[in-house]
Amino acid sequence: MLSFDEIEHRVSQWMGKKRFKHTLGVVESATQLAKLYNVDVEKARLAALLHDCAKEMPLKDMQALVEASKYEADDELLANGNLLHGLAGMIRAEKEFSITDLEVLEAIRVHTTGKVHMSKLDKVIFLADYIEPNRDFPGVDELRRLAEQDLDKAVLLGFDNTINHLIKQHLSIYPLTILGRNDVLQSCK
Ligand code: DGI
Ligand code: FE
Ligand code: FE
Ligand code: FE
Known part of the structure; x- marks a missing residue:
């Protein structure tokens, strides 16, 4: 198995400078959140490092990767790289680095859409x-504050931000994102 640094080097070659900087920011924030919420720090670091490893592949290549794998994707996921890069990244991580940890792979897979019954590791990633140091959008500071206080409430606010953003742009909302949002809302009560 490759070391973290070796994987980091390979991942850096799969993306532009800006996305690699974002990736290292996610590693930093995931490390902090994992410590705060008693999540395995090594798993969080590895999932964070790999979460966007397929993001800059052409959509056709992501689709080919998924279609050659044992994993299934619905048409909405397959048609949109913004949605598909989680699953494609998971498959790439499994294939290229022989990652077998199912919790790590799952956190990579669901990092964009979320899902029902997210694990603490899924939520941390x-x-x-959303909150890594290079992110700058209206509301990010409130999200950072909340992330230090309550994991579920922060995830809920993340879902709400994403859904609001999609609605404002008249984009479709992936159904699992709505179900994931409603599920974490229940956990907040
Ligand atoms: O890969 P990143 O840019 O770091 O961030 P991400 O993986 O969280 O999100 C990638 C994009 O996906 C972002 O522009 C918003 C979009 N997105 C997130 N949830 C949904 C979505 N797009 C659609 N159509 N539906 C969703 O539910
Ligand atoms: Fe992503
Ligand atoms: Fe990302
Ligand atoms: Fe995101």
Whole structure:
């Protein structure tokens, strides 16, 4: 198995400078959140490092990777790289680095859409992607504050931000994102 540094080097070659900087920011934020919420730090670091490893592949290549794998994707996921890069990244991580840890692979897979019954590791990666130090959007500071106080409430606010953003742009909302949002809302009560 490759070391973290070796994987980091390979991943850096799969993306532009800006996305690699984002990736290292997600590693940093995921490390902090993992410590705060008693999540395995090594798993969080590895999932964070790999979460966007397929993001800059052409959509056709992502689709080919998924279609050659044992994993299934619905048409909405397959048609949109913004949605598909989680699953494609998971498959790439498994294939290229022989990652077998199912918790790590799952956190990579669901980092964009979320899902129902997210694990604490899933939530840490989902949130770290949102609040890493290079992120700058209206509301990010409130999200950072909340992330230090309550993991579920912060994930809920992340979902709400994404859904609001998609609605404002008249984009479709992936159904699992709505189900994931409603599920974490229940956990907040
Ligand atoms: O890969 P990143 O840019 O770091 O961030 P991400 O993986 O969280 O999100 C990638 C893009 O996917 C972002 O522009 C918003 C979009 N997105 C997130 N959830 C949904 C979505 N797009 C659609 N159509 N539906 C969703 O539910
Ligand atoms: Fe992503
Ligand atoms: Fe990301
Ligand atoms: Fe994200």
